Amino acid sequence: MLERFVKQTKFTSQEDFIKNFKIEVPENFNFGYDVVDAWAAEQPEKKAILWTNDRGLMHQYTYAELKEKTDATASYFQSLGIGHGDMVMLILKRRIEFWFSIIALHKLGAVVIPATHLLTKKDIVYRCNAADIKLIVCAGEEVITNHILEAMPESPTVNHLVSIGPDMPDGFKDFQEGIKQAAPFVKPEHPNTNDDISLMYFTSGTTGEPKMVAHDFTYPLGHITTGSFWHNLHENSLHLTIADTGWGKAVWGKLYGQMIAGANIFVYDHEKFTPADILQKIQDCHITSLCAPPTIYRFLIKEDISKYDLSSLEYCTTAGEALNYSVYETFLKITGIRLMEGFGQTETTLTLATFPWMEPKPGSMGVPNPQYEIDLLTPDGRSAEDGEQGQIVVRTKNGKPLGLFKEYYRDAERTEDAWHDDTYYTGDVAWRDEDGYFWFVGRADDVIKSSGYRIGPFEVESALMTHPAVVECAITGVPDEIRGQVVKATIILAKDYKDKEGPELIKELQDHVKRVTAPYKYPRVIEFVDELPKTISGKIRRVEIRAKDKK
Secondary structure: OHHHHEOOOOOOOHHHHHHHOOEOOOOOOOHHHHHHHHHHHHOOOOEEEEEEEOOOOEEEEEHHHHHHHHHHHHHHHHHOOOOOOOEEEEEOOOOOHHHHHHHHHHHHOOEEEEOOOOOOHHHHHHHHHHHOEEEEEEEEOHHHHHHHHHHHHHOOOOOEEEEEEEOOOOOOEEHHHHHHOOOOOOOOOOOOOOOOEEEEEEEOOOOOOOEEEEEEOOHHHHOHHHHHHHOOOOOOOEEEEOOOOOOOHHHHHOOHHHHHHOOEEEEEEOOOOOHHHHHHHHHHHOOOEEEOOHHHHHHHHHOOHHHOOOOOOOEEEEOOOOOOHHHHHHHHHHHOOOEEEEEEOOOOOEEEEOOOOOOOOOOOOEEEOOOOEEEEEOOOOOEOOOOOOEEEEEEOOOOOOOOOOOEEOOOHHHHHHHEEOOEEEEEEEEEEOOOOOEEEEEEHHHOEEEOOEEEOHHHHHHHHOOOOOEEEEEEEEEEEOOOEEEEEEEEEEOHHHHHHOOHHHHHHHHHHHHHHOOHHHOOOEEEEOOOOOEOOOOOEOHHHHHHHHHO
16 A cells, blocks of 8 residues: 555665655545545455454454444434534544544544543533534443533534444434334545545644634545654554544554555553553563554553563654653663654644664654755744754645645634745754754743743653652742742652651752752752642643743
């Protein structure tokens, strides 16, 4: 399948990759027909998704089954009036019906809006009205269905509610019965063009209401790099990405690039993350490839890994935060596998990565994906020199790169603010070393300016997180008459350190940061708290901490 879209599929160096990597984009590409159904036609018994849950159920779906299920789901949605351009929200956790639904909606030319099960009534009302959502498909759990029902009086565009079960409250249609009774699927004559919107995420930013990030139908092809050249997948791979389907990381690691690469996707449908369970699944199911945030790897290495046979693991990747060197070294020592880092946004596919032919530098995001022309811009508009901080930008003078978002839906002003003069501004600050590797600093709005230094919160947070007293922390700047700003750490302490709050622990943490990073970066102010303000997607709202300090 990969060869349909990429002429050269093997690379030996970054120079080779930059020079020869090219994705061929078909006219009116549709992932449902051009990948899922194409596999079903060519290799109907090929393994597509190995789904299992925390209650012992397991099923290996082939492409023949996946085509059958997605066709039935598409037909059922058609019977509910869903077609080209209609907005459909999926709140399906890790249920297999997520895969049936998203592929079916692609086949109809509709717009998929994946959402987390953590949405409250207010969140649902906002999304329904901002995007004119017509249909909501959800996991049938009381806490989810109750919030949806509470939102309906203020959500006039929603025509139908569908539950996959087990709960089926009044007002909800039965998904399972619907696909069982569905008529034979008739493909729409013209389901989409490449420029149509296919997928939309509400990104809970650290300020203001969530943005609506709209992607077009070519977006899945942008993840060829993710699956084949970052995850390093092949047709015998069994790949697990740890992510809920409400977040963008799910389509990064549990759908598009993986299916194009021909890998079998492992889905573990669980309610509570338990490191031992993940290790057991890797052992029992012979998982070959794993992608997870550094925090997950930190939990895994704290387990007694020697109890598990992880010999099936071939390749591991990580993203979402900077990787601590000690986590990298410990995981390498235990498994013999190097953790390969990557970076991207909801608005993009993989933009920076450590590729298989490269030597990883723990903590670095890697080098630019050749799909994107990446630059670092200083505050005065120059291209940053090596070692100099700048905002990560994507140059678009030669057209929109494959994988870059189409727009912030219904928000031309916000789109123009982020993407103008043939440049998309990511809002993320980094620096580049002499070997071309990029190192994350923080969000542009969060960078602290103290005594002429520019200090990124990410590095200080990463340093603090290596101290056993710190469970979680946020770094912000507080006004200072002499220095302009000083570094403040807001910290949640580990249970064993709760009774040690005071000047001695503060000094110990300050000295620890001085040793791990440069002395000028240490937090001069430290506050201990029970919780940190966060967005619904788990991002720390530093703006809220700054506002509180300002008061």
